[in-house]
Amino acid sequence: MDDRHQDRHQDRHQDRHQDGNALAGPLAEIFSVDVTAALGRCAACGLNGPLASLRVYGQAPGPLVGRCPGCEAVVLRLVRGPEDAWLDLSGTRCLRVPLGG
Numbered sequence: 605m606d607d608r609h610q611d612r613h614q615d616r617h618q619d620r621h622q623d624g625n626a627l628a629g630p631l632a633e634i635f636s637v638d639v640t641a642a643l644g645r646c647a648a649c650g651l652n653g654p655l656a657s658l659r660v661y662g663q664a665p666g667p668l669v670g671r672c673p674g675c676e677a678v679v680l681r682l683v684r685g686p687e688d689a690w691l692d693l694s695g696t697r698c699l700r701v702p703l704g705g
């Protein structure tokens with residue numbers, strides 16, 4: 605492992621992140637259900653888990669990136685602009701949303 609690769613590896617593990625519950629407020633504006641309870645499947649490794657288990661980088665209202673706790677792939681990106689929210693779920697194979705009832 606060269607120094608550059610090792611630095612990048614250490615940076616990734618020293619990044620500060622929150623758990624997926626940090627998405628609850630910003631996503632509540634878009635979805636009327638608590639989407640952090642939804643079960644998502646990582647498109648990269650197939651891991652199933654609630655969005656609350658994601659590793660979330662960034663701070664609302666700034667851009668948020670949710671990474672898979674299994675493989676660190678980007679599962680979702682959320683950017684809140686002045687008039688719109690952009691939600692990129694291309695790293696999510698599917699999302700199962702509990703609706704009750």
Ligand SMILES: [Zn+2]
Binds near residue numbers: 672674
């Ligand atoms: Zn994964």
